[in-house]
Amino acid sequence: MARRHDPHRRQRIIEAAVEVISESGLPALTHRTAAARADVPLGSTTYHFLSLDELLDAAVHTVAERNVARLRDWARSLPSDADLSTELASFIVLLAGEHRQTSVLAYELYGGALRRPALRAASTSWDEMLTDVFTSKVDVTTARALTALFNGLLFQALVSPGKPKHADLDQVLRRLLR
Structure with a gap:
């Protein structure tokens, strides 16, 4: 002990x-x-x-903070003239590949909020932090849409049997960011 x-x-x-x-x-x-x-x-x-919900809330916050830190580092590292759709597609491929375990964990906790109301505040804070990061690159409305699209694309990449294709992700992201 x-x-x-x-x-x-x-x-x-x-x-x-x-x-x-x-x-x-x-x-x-x-x-x-x-x-x-x-x-x-x-x-x-x-x-x-x-309660177990208190422990889960702490775990959700811990995972979200780590993932947002990774996202913020990524956003800060982008050159001002970077192609955002291409960079986001690359980031999703990275999260679904090299950082797969952490990404799966984040969605497991995020999904837990569906049945555990005590986790909802921590889960929605993930979306708010994501939108905040994206707002540094695009307007607020686009950042909100990008948050939803990013979450959906990453989730699909994690549950799909094959590796995500950069070109497919880039095409979808490019449509939104036009």
Whole structure:
């Protein structure tokens, strides 16, 4: 078991929850599975998170913040004259390939908000953060549409049996961004 004084225990429990969901899906997460993965007593999880929804909310925020940080870094790295549809298509291919596990996890948590109202605020904040990033490149209305399209295209890329084709993604994105 972890040592008695552990100032990072709460964060370790959140990381453990993220790992459990990533490996086994949302239904696998319980206080007990998080405690076992974090190597802490079961009482630690219920001390830091009074309900499973609180733990899920923390996991959603953690995953969303990481994904948005990746998106912000991507947006900052773009040259001012970059072709946004081509760059977004490349980013979706990257997220569906190299970062597939994190992307699947994000959508698993996002989808969990359908049945768990306590997760909805964290899930909608993901959309707001995405729109905020896109607003740095396009107007607000287009950014909202781009958020919906980006989410849909990435989700389709993740559930499709084959690898996403850059040209197909670029074509759809280009239509919206015209």
